[in-house]
Amino acid sequence: MHEMALCEGVLDIIAEEATRQRFARVRAVRLEIGALSHVEPEAMRFCFDAVSRGTIAESARFEVIEVPGEAWCMNCSKPVAIARRFDPCPACGGYKLQVTGGDALRVKDLEVV
Numbered sequence: 848m849h850e851m852a853l854c855e856g857v858l859d860i861i862a863e864e865a866t867r868q869r870f871a872r873v874r875a876v877r878l879e880i881g882a883l884s885h886v887e888p889e890a891m892r893f894c895f896d897a898v899s900r901g902t903i904a905e906s907a908r909f910e911v912i913e914v915p916g917e918a919w920c921m922n923c924s925k926p927v928a929i930a931r932r933f934d935p936c937p938a939c940g941g942y943k944l945q946v947t948g949g950d951a952l953r954v955k956d957l958e959v960v
């Protein structure tokens with residue numbers, strides 16, 4: 848389950864921010880998860896609960912913002928929405944797509960005390 852490693856990465860980011868901004872407690876974590884990122888939001892939530900225990904982010908609210916997949920279709924010369932990587936273009940059915948969004952995982956912001 849790679850979500851465990853990803854959650855540890857999120858906690859590392861939180862720890863760095865805590866040092867920089869000098870906060871003592873995290874009340875909420877907002878995470879953007881792209882539809883094409885191969886990350887399961889529910890698995891992230893579960894792992895975060897486990898790895899945040901005993902840290903400043905313990906019992907923080909964990910909010911997931913799901914970012915839809917987006918790609919540039921070279922046939923249509925326009926951006927299109929896709930649900931999964933390697934899906935065909937919904938407009939022309941072609942496969943000449945370049946993923947442009949929704950393939951990342953990132954900490955959007957933190958609510959801190």
Ligand SMILES: [Zn+2]
Pocket residue numbers: 920921922923924927936937938939940941
């Ligand atoms: Zn197309």
